[in-house]
Amino acid sequence: MNLVTVSGPPSSGKTSVILKTIDSLKKRGFKVAVAKFDCLYTDDDILYEKAGIPVKKGLSGALCPDHYFVSNVEEITKWGVDNKFDILISESAGLCNRCSPYIKGIKAVCVIDNLSGINTPKKIGPMLKSADIVVITKGDIVSQAEREVFASRVNTVNPAAAIMHINGLTGQGSFELSTLLYDESLNIETLKGKELRFPMPAALCSYCLGETRIGESYQMGNVRKMKMED
Amino acid sequence: MKNLEIKKISELLSEFPFLSAFFNDNGLEIEGKEELTLPEYFAALDEDEIEDRAIDVDNLMFQIGEFIEQMIAFLGKDEDIVKTVTILQGTDKSGNKEDFEKLEIHQGEIISIVGPTGSGKSRLLGDIEWVAQNDTPTSRKILINNDIPDKKWRFSSSDKLVAQLSQNMNFVMDLSVFEFVELHAESRLVENKEIIIKRIIDKANDLAGEKFSPDTPITSLSGGQSRALMIADTAILSKSPIILIDEIENAGIDRKRALKLLISEDKIVLMATHDPILALMGNKRIVIKNGGIHKIIETTDQEREILNELEKLDKTLSAYRTKLRSGEIIEKIS
Known part of the structure; x- marks a missing residue:
């Protein structure tokens, strides 16, 4: 089975892009499933079910969504392998713009939209910078110039990535993406022993453990302060 | 390739001026550090900074090489005309x-x-x-x-x-x-x-x-x-x-x-x-x-004639529109 991780800021069009791309993959005879990771709430699993795509949903709730992702991705992979899917796509939102739940040796796709502003590529960390494929959406509503400037900014922060433009509404471009997703040499049976491409941010302070009171005396553990002198 | 590891940043910048955009968009401040080589520059960043700003040194070195190659290819070609x-x-x-x-x-x-x-x-x-x-x-x-x-x-x-x-x-x-x-x-x-x-x-x-x-x-x-x-x-x-x-x-x-x-x-x-x-x-x-x-x-030629007619109609229509916009009373345009 091929595992493909898809990440991107909330509302960038990940689900639309995945749905349209799976259409093309199914036509080529692939068995495709999705694992949807989100934070508090998602309806997307219903969208996948409606499209006849096997789906597992995981909500991280009070935990860091990306830590939750890594802690569960091996089980999800096992589910995919056991069910004999050809391709399993994991979908997760990069909520803090830094994280990259990308795994070495596993194809990584980042979805980001033209409306997010031309400085956005600068602000997104490994999620964008270490992706193999960057999909840019919502190109149908901005000018050609803005599309070009945006794509060139993405290229500056990740020159090695294949940059693709996809219209999540019509699906234009999704066939092309589908041709890049399956690679026989990337078949896996398990994720055990594989490594993340980039370490996740550390978080171990009293607030991680449920503290709600504000003030220095309540802060313990890995706490860092802003520099306030000018 | 291109001695990326040996050259000083200032030398790289004068050879590949477009690198300043790369440093800037990747949030790498090079002011005052132009006399370092890239490996020296990355080595001088403290560990907290590397972690805080999610800097992936190996990947960056690779990306810089990739970027330079692309830009050279991009700047070098004019003959690439689609006829x-x-x-x-x-x-x-x-x-x-x-x-x-x-x-x-x-x-x-x-x-x-x-x-x-x-x-x-x-x-x-x-x-x-x-x-x-x-x-x-x-x-x-x-x-x-x-x-x-x-x-x-x-x-x-x-x-x-x-x-x-x-x-x-x-x-x-x-x-x-x-x-x-x-x-x-x-x-x-x-x-x-x-x-x-x-x-x-x-x-x-x-x-x-x-x-x-x-x-x-x-x-x-x-x-x-x-x-x-x-x-x-x-x-x-x-x-x-x-x-x-x-x-x-x-x-x-x-x-x-x-x-x-x-x-x-x-x-x-x-x-x-x-x-x-x-x-x-x-x-x-x-x-x-x-x-x-x-x-x-x-x-066809006939279609082109019809196009002429249509363009005349279109002109008439837009003349009415202009009149309307400028607050005039609409009279027949001949």
Whole structure:
């Protein structure tokens, strides 16, 4: 089975892009499933079910969504392998713009939209910078110039990535993406022993453990302060 | 390669000036550190900083090399001109062969595309943009300059084959007209920036019914002005040899001149439209049916005469519109 991780800021069009791309993959005879990771709430699993795509949903709730992702991705992979899917796509939102739940040796796709502003590529960390494929959406509503400037900014922060433009509404471009997703040499049976491409941010302070009171005396553990002198 | 590891940052910058954009966009501050080599620079960052800012040193070294190669390739070529695009027969949605064998489209030509929604116009454009080689659902094949095209057209962000102008596009940035065009010019690394910016704004004003100045915010341009600016900017600054137009609304812009501007810049214009005035301006039109090219019609002399009539009607209509706008009483225009 091929595992493909898809990440991107909330509302960038990940689900639309995945749905349209799976259409093309199914036509080529692939068995495709999705694992949807989100934070508090998602309806997307219903969208996948409606499209006849096997789906597992995981909500991280009070935990860091990306830590939750890594802690569960091996089980999800096992589910995919056991069910004999050809391709399993994991979908997760990069909520803090830094994280990259990308795994070495596993194809990584980042979805980001033209409306997010031309400085956005600068602000997104490994999620964008270490992706193999960057999909840019919502190109149908901005000018050609803005599309070009945006794509060139993405290229500056990740020159090695294949940059693709996809219209999540019509699906234009999704066939092309589908041709890049399956690679026989990337078949896996398990994720055990594989490594993340980039370490996740550390978080171990009293607030991680449920503290709600504000003030220095309540802060313990890995706490860092802003520099306030000018 | 290129001794990336040995050279000082200052030496790299003077050899590859475009690297300053790379350092800047990747948030790497190099001021005061120009005399270090890249490995020294990265080694001098403290560990907290590397972790906080999610800097991946190995990956960055690799990306810098990649970026330099791309930019050198990008700056080095001018001879890369697309003179013709050829579409070779594929199949429609039912798997039947299309009713044409070969369509060759030349620089400076306007080709209209007609057919109901869902008939396969997007797929045709998709095939061209992806330079299909028997590997899309239609099995079409696209040739560039009568040759099997370079794969770079598929993935390069600086070499896109098709630029698009469509009805529902907007400007979303908060910039003045001048700043906006300047930003685009900078991303394309053009020389003599000032001259090109001026030319674009002049041309856009030439196409727009109502004039605007370089310091107008782009978000406050009227629909016609926006379209005029988008077209002038795409014609002059976009490197893509093919321009796809998805209808141009007939208000506040001289569409005939807009098309003339595009073909005078040696573009190939593909136009999806059901407006007879636009469609008949094309040299040919492609009729799409059931996902395939059903017919290719050359615009006949008779059609051109009809186009003349339609343009007269259009002029009359817009004269009434102008009168209405300026608060006049409408009288018959002869």
